[in-house]
Amino acid sequence: MNKVPRIVVALLATLFVTTTFAQPDEPAVDPATMAALEKMGGYLRSLKAFRVKVVTTNDTVLEDGQKIQYEGNIDLLAKPPNGLRIHTNNDRHERLFLFDGKTFTLWGQRMDYYATVDAPDTIGKLADMLEEKHGIDLPGVDLFRWGTPEADTTGMISAMDVGSAVIQGTTCQHYVFRQEDIDWQIWIQKGDYPLPRKVVITTRTDDALPQHTAEYQWDLAPSFNDAAFTFNLPKGVLRVVLEDNLSSDDASE
């Protein structure tokens, strides 16, 4: 057996030590930022009932790469785990989403159509069902996924705290994140109510980098009763079906 020259051993050892124990100045995914996100999620999950009004903008990208921005409004009332009432109003449509733990109803208010389907017993499961079975994104769905295993932080490329900022007159801490398909930013209210006050999501899967923005106004003591989550069929509104992803045949239910 050849005797390995000592100098080679020494060099290898040095390499091993420097690579194993090398400390980068800052980790790409800042633990304090991830902790702040988890704290916000935990707080959201602790709320017994809330009403949040959201002003959104959303970019559509044309074939030639131009972006067109649309504004929208969401008025969301939630009594987790099984009460949800969401009114959305934007250039494309005006809709009411109702869920009471048993049934989900979607009323297209400019068309006077509604659809109603059996629903699972929690908001989280409803959101999954709507996404998977009907291709419908529940407005504000992130508010129900943060603080649960459904909040996907695997594949986080970077996360950092970029400092304080004032949103709608309230001091927030501003964090930015990079994931594979999106960059996103969140402004979390400082103090006893770590709520999201603003979110910006940049979609990286299109070169035009379209954005979605949302600013939130919170009411943590909304007044309502359970009738808020039930659909009272208005006169002249007709029943139709929801688009069905899973069936290959004409969906008749």
Place this chain on the structure above:
Amino acid sequence: MKSIFLAFLSVSLIVFIVAEVNARGRGGGGHHARSHARSNVNSGHHGNRGQVNRNNVNRHGNVNINSNRDVNVNVNNRGYHHGCCYHDNYHPLAVAAAVTATAIVVGSMVNSLPPSCQTVIVSGFAYQQCGNTWYQPQMSGSSTTYIVVNAP
């Protein structure tokens, strides 16, 4: 020297003219949406479904049935009414050309109805009967679309 300069000038001019013509020629025609901004950070427990583009409109293969039509972008026309029918998604980009008289295959999906349709309720569900063609309205993530069905 002067002749080289003039030659260069004329070549540049020709190149410029050709480029201009090409640019203009490319400009006209329809404006189609190729994607939308994703509106959720968290995509649920099936986050890695392989769905990179979270664009509701293009999520399913059969939504693009009318994608070859020229869409007339009239940005000021934000009215609720287009011809006969109200649209859940009356956005200018989604205004559909009139469905022509060519045979409509059962299972096709359209964004808007032809003229002269009647609402018919069958087993509690609304259908649109337009001449001999029956459409079933369905609400999707971004709009209401209509599927051609056999008479219910």
